[in-house]
Amino acid sequence: MSQVELINISKSYDKQKDVLDGINLTIEEGEFFVLVGPSGSGKSTLLRMIAGLEDITGGFLKIGGHTVNHLPPKDRNLSMVFQNYALYPHLTVEQNILFGLKARKVDKQEQQKRLKDAAEMLGLTDLLKRKPRELSGGQRQRVALGRSVVSHAPLCLMDEPLSNLDAKLRANMRVEIRRLQKRLGLTMIYVTHDQVEAMTMGDRIMVLNDGKIQQVGKPITLYNEPENLFVATFIGSPKMNLADAAFSEDGRFLIIENNIKIAVDSALFTNIPRNRKLKIGIRAEHLFPGMTKKENIHNVEVVNVEQLGNETMIAFEVGSELWTAKWTGQWNIQYSQRIPIQILPEYLLFFDAESGKLIQSAQEGKRQEVVSV
Amino acid sequence: MTLSLGKKITFYILLIISALLLAGPMLMAIVMSFMTNQDILSGSLPTALTFDNYIAAFEKFPLMKFLLNSFIVSTVIMLGQLILASLAAYAFVFMEFKGRDLLFFIFIGTMMVPFEASVIPNFHIIRDLNWIDTYPGLTVPFFATAFGTFLLRQNFKQIPKELREASLIEGIGDFKFFLTVVLPVAKSSLITLGAYGFLTSWNMYLWPLLATTNDSVRTVQIGLKQLQTQEQLNDWGMIMAGAVTVIIPTLILLFLGQKRLQKGLTEGAIK
Numbered sequence: 001m002s003q004v005e006l007i008n009i010s011k012s013y014d015k016q017k018d019v020l021d022g023i024n025l026t027i028e029e030g031e032f033f034v035l036v037g038p039s040g041s042g043k044s045t046l047l048r049m050i051a052g053l054e055d056i057t058g059g060f061l062k063i064g065g066h067t068v069n070h071l072p073p074k075d076r077n078l079s080m081v082f083q084n085y086a087l088y089p090h091l092t093v094e095q096n097i098l099f100g101l102k103a104r105k106v107d108k109q110e111q112q113k114r115l116k117d118a119a120e121m122l123g124l125t126d127l128l129k130r131k132p133r134e135l136s137g138g139q140r141q142r143v144a145l146g147r148s149v150v151s152h153a154p155l156c157l158m159d160e161p162l163s164n165l166d167a168k169l170r171a172n173m174r175v176e177i178r179r180l181q182k183r184l185g186l187t188m189i190y191v192t193h194d195q196v197e198a199m200t201m202g203d204r205i206m207v208l209n210d211g212k213i214q215q216v217g218k219p220i221t222l223y224n225e226p227e228n229l230f231v232a233t234f235i236g237s238p239k240m241n242l243a244d245a246a247f248s249e250d251g252r253f254l255i256i257e258n259n260i261k262i263a264v265d266s267a268l269f270t271n272i273p274r275n276r277k278l279k280i281g282i283r284a285e286h287l288f289p290g291m292t293k294k295e296n297i298h299n300v301e302v303v304n305v306e307q308l309g310n311e312t313m314i315a316f317e318v319g320s321e322l323w324t325a326k327w328t329g330q331w332n333i334q335y336s337q338r339i340p341i342q343i344l345p346e347y348l349l350f351f352d353a354e355s356g357k358l359i360q361s362a363q364e365g366k367r368q369e370v371v372s373v
Numbered sequence: 374m375t376l377s378l379g380k381k382i383t384f385y386i387l388l389i390i391s392a393l394l395l396a397g398p399m400l401m402a403i404v405m406s407f408m409t410n411q412d413i414l415s416g417s418l419p420t421a422l423t424f425d426n427y428i429a430a431f432e433k434f435p436l437m438k439f440l441l442n443s444f445i446v447s448t449v450i451m452l453g454q455l456i457l458a459s460l461a462a463y464a465f466v467f468m469e470f471k472g473r474d475l476l477f478f479i480f481i482g483t484m485m486v487p488f489e490a491s492v493i494p495n496f497h498i499i500r501d502l503n504w505i506d507t508y509p510g511l512t513v514p515f516f517a518t519a520f521g522t523f524l525l526r527q528n529f530k531q532i533p534k535e536l537r538e539a540s541l542i543e544g545i546g547d548f549k550f551f552l553t554v555v556l557p558v559a560k561s562s563l564i565t566l567g568a569y570g571f572l573t574s575w576n577m578y579l580w581p582l583l584a585t586t587n588d589s590v591r592t593v594q595i596g597l598k599q600l601q602t603q604e605q606l607n608d609w610g611m612i613m614a615g616a617v618t619v620i621i622p623t624l625i626l627l628f629l630g631q632k633r634l635q636k637g638l639t640e641g642a643i644k
Contacts (some may be wrong), residue, residue: 074544
């Protein structure tokens with residue numbers, strides 16, 4: 001059963017340009033759904049519209065099958081966690097968690113039971129008598145989570161809940177939130193600008209840019225088959241390497257940035273129009289070291305090396321573009337050294353240079369996905 | 374910063390002189406209130422300390438009555454200001470309506486109109502309401518305060534909007550949010566405004582003089598003036614005793630207030 005349904009939702013302020021436009025989306029029950037996009041893309045606005053904190057300019061919003069466009073937030077049966085936690089500073093942790101239940105006149109015993117469960121689940125039992133200012137960032141975050149846990153609302157909205165935490169704590173909380181959601185069977189709508197968070201947490205992701213849906217899908221689909229250039233560069237770290245490309249006049253070579261020639265393999269390239277401007281993309285981990293190999297080797301000059309211990313990032317220029325290769329293991333490479341790199345055509349993604357739309361995704365990437373599943 | 378000895382001495386002398394200039398009249402009043410009339414009029418140093426002046430002030434005049442009136446009037450004005458200003462400030466911060474900011478600026482604009490300019494219309498109104506010589510006549514004209522609304526609005530604005538949004542989702546109405554979240558969080562500025570309102574009304578002179586015709590509701594500041602003019606030869610000792618009595622509540626409030634004002638209550642709401 002679908003929990004949340006957005007039908008042609010749009011939003012504009014003061015009849016100006018649309019902040020959000022033509023949003024159609026269905027979120028299933030028990031799903032962890034992530035809205036991701038750069039700042040100003042409208043993702044928070046969309047979440048606040050679902051919560052009822054912003055008016056909906058056009059379209060219909062359905063929660064649990066009912067149109068809720070004009071229902072106040074409290075009647076939408078949802079809970080929300082805010083970026084700055086929104087804890088009441090003058091109340092203790094316990095009072096903060098129970099604040100909403102008291103307002104809804106939930107039975108006293110039931111309140112205590114839910115409080116106990118939530119506190120145990122989140123490790124807050126020893127902190128119940130403290131004030132928010134006596135808590136660390138992570139603990140405050142957990143109190144905010146506790147508030148939505150005790151509400152027993154089936155739908156939980158989160159607006160960048162981890163962006164105020166340091167990197168280590170964030171990784172921890174990612175796991176915790178995910179486990180909580182699965183354990184309670186919540187439907188979660190989670191807003192973030194961090195694509196790593198989106199990839200690691202979401203059952204499905206929606207990428208939003210400029211108020212328009214770019215792509216909706218499973219994290220791995222977005223990674224392997226980005227529908228357009230925006231998604232290709234937004235999802236994945238380091239970002240996908242892109243370059244202009246065109247076929248040579250005799251059609252025997254694909255020329256990348258007037259620089260790299262790749263022999264055309266007719267089996268791989270059949271669906272690709274010859275007469276259009278193209279953009280090709282290739283993931284950093286698909287630019288292999290070319291020392292022991294023969295075919296499709298290109299020598300490039302290294303402009304930067306990042307040693308991460310388990311892998312090495314090598315940056316080099318291809319025409320006007322800066323590309324990054326990710327090699328596993330440790331490589332002793334110096335700045336300005338020339339190294340051989342293997343660019344295999346089966347790892348290339350093809351985009352239409354004008355519309356930015358995907359023409360063909362990497363053949364090899366897909367095959368691996370099938371194997372791994 | 375370290376100062377040379379010469380500079381230090383100069384600074385301290387200047388500071389002591391200005392301190393004496395500021396506190397001098399008050400010190401003189403306190404000393405005079407304990408002196409006999411003979412000592413005061415002969416201009417000598419006190420030869421004996423006595424409480425006679427205080428006893429006289431309370432016996433010859435209804436000073437207790439005046440003090441009580443002042444206390445009632447100041448308290449009522451303080452409460453009225455707190456209630457109206459906090460409600461208005463809440464609306465200006467948490468409610469969204471067309472022309473809200475314009476309305477607020479007009480509201481603030483009234484601060485530029487001095488009270489004296491509105492004395493006559495105010496007087497007409499309370500006269501027509503038959504409020505001369507009544508507590509409402511003394512208090513109601515001061516309930517609405519642009520300054521108080523401004524002060525509280527600035528303070529309420531520091532309350533994160535997310536608190537209101539979180540409470541909206543939990544189904545808490547405006548009034549409940551106002552009572553259970555906004556007021557406790559803004560406690561310190563409410564106390565500030567309360568103390569300010571109380572002291573201002575305690576020291577009011579012109580309006581109580583206009584709005585009263587007899588001693589029944591007259592406040593202590595007018596009473597003090599009466600001490601002075603009743604007799605041909607002023608009994609300065611008694612007047613000073615009255616004046617000292619009048620500043621005591623002010624001082625108490627100041628000492629009590631100072632401690633409470635220092636308490637910061639808003640920290641910890643957000644990271």
